[in-house]
Amino acid sequence: MYQRKIPIDYDCGLSIAMEVVGSKWKFCLLDEISKGIKRPRDLVNSINGITKRVLQKQLSELEFHGLLGKTIYPEVPLRVEYYLTASGKAILPLVSAVDQWGLSFAPELKTILEKDSLQMEKDRFHQNDEL
Amino acid sequence: MYQRKIPIDYDCGLSIAMEVVGSKWKFCLLDEISKGIKRPRDLVNSINGITKRVLQKQLSELEFHGLLGKTIYPEVPLRVEYYLTASGKAILPLVSAVDQWGLSFAPELKTILEKDSLQMEKDRFHQNDEL
DNA sequence: TCATTTAGTGATAAATTAGTCACCATTCAT
DNA sequence: ATGAATGGTGACTAATTTATCACTAAATGA
Numbered sequence: 001m002y003q004r005k006i007p008i009d010y011d012c013g014l015s016i017a018m019e020v021v022g023s024k025w026k027f028c029l030l031d032e033i034s035k036g037i038k039r040p041r042d043l044v045n046s047i048n049g050i051t052k053r054v055l056q057k058q059l060s061e062l063e064f065h066g067l068l069g070k071t072i073y074p075e076v077p078l079r080v081e082y083y084l085t086a087s088g089k090a091i092l093p094l095v096s097a098v099d100q101w102g103l104s105f106a107p108e109l110k111t112i113l114e115k116d117s118l119q120m121e122k123d124r125f126h127q128n129d130e131l
Numbered sequence: 132m133y134q135r136k137i138p139i140d141y142d143c144g145l146s147i148a149m150e151v152v153g154s155k156w157k158f159c160l161l162d163e164i165s166k167g168i169k170r171p172r173d174l175v176n177s178i179n180g181i182t183k184r185v186l187q188k189q190l191s192e193l194e195f196h197g198l199l200g201k202t203i204y205p206e207v208p209l210r211v212e213y214y215l216t217a218s219g220k221a222i223l224p225l226v227s228a229v230d231q232w233g234l235s236f237a238p239e240l241k242t243i244l245e246k247d248s249l250q251m252e253k254d255r256f257h258q259n260d261e262l
Numbered sequence: 263t264c265a266t267t268t269a270g271t272g273a274t275a276a277a278t279t280a281g282t283c284a285c286c287a288t289t290c291a292t
Numbered sequence: 293a294t295g296a297a298t299g300g301t302g303a304c305t306a307a308t309t310t311a312t313c314a315c316t317a318a319a320t321g322a
Contacts, residue, residue, distance in 0.1 A: 013235075024149065031145070039298085041298065058280095101148055102146065207267085
């Protein structure tokens, strides 16, 4: 991980949550693993946009924080499976609540972004040309 | 805001949530405002570590996304109050769920970090000196 | 005129997170 | 010996977010 220069407030639940699961792919990872996709290779394929390296990093952080465990099967080719620990399972309701909220907010967001792009068209008449 | 180079997946609830409330201070801001702290000045004082500039930016993003509204009272000195819109209120249960989870996870995290710093002490004997 | 209070912005730097690329290692099949 | 499949890491760069600093603006009272 990264040796922080700006420390976290470990007394604030929100800070802790941001630290442990507040990164681009972690909720998504927990979600996929809860759906039964366990191998790194399969996770790369099922999650749109993630790369191998980033996946490995975030899996290892989740493992470090105790939300995931992993089992290594000495087969050929090598098989590794990540699974949700008790802590990992405990956070699933939150993951799905966040997902639900995001989906419920989607129409609103769409409206806002449409307005915004209209505004940008108007603004074009008042702006200098780009370089 | 920032003109993204890597686009967001607007069909994924988790992506949307990360975009709209997934930044360092937003949950905290929503929480404080729900507690009745409404003026930028007061928010700077009540939230430990946030700066004026960052506060303004995140307030304006929350306003842009429709979670906050603001009222300007033309008094002297100028008074501005931010308030939760319907959308802002709708996300409060999520904010408090995240906070709760963070607090419940705190002891676990503490244990992990203690182990980790012990490990780091051990490792010192196997590492080169710093430059 | 000058300092004070409040809200806000622009430019820029620093911190942090995410992504790219090139590797290693194992084991099996060709 | 070579190549494929799998999991993994180190060095580095790019993208993004957050922080710092210096300002503007309005209105008031000393």
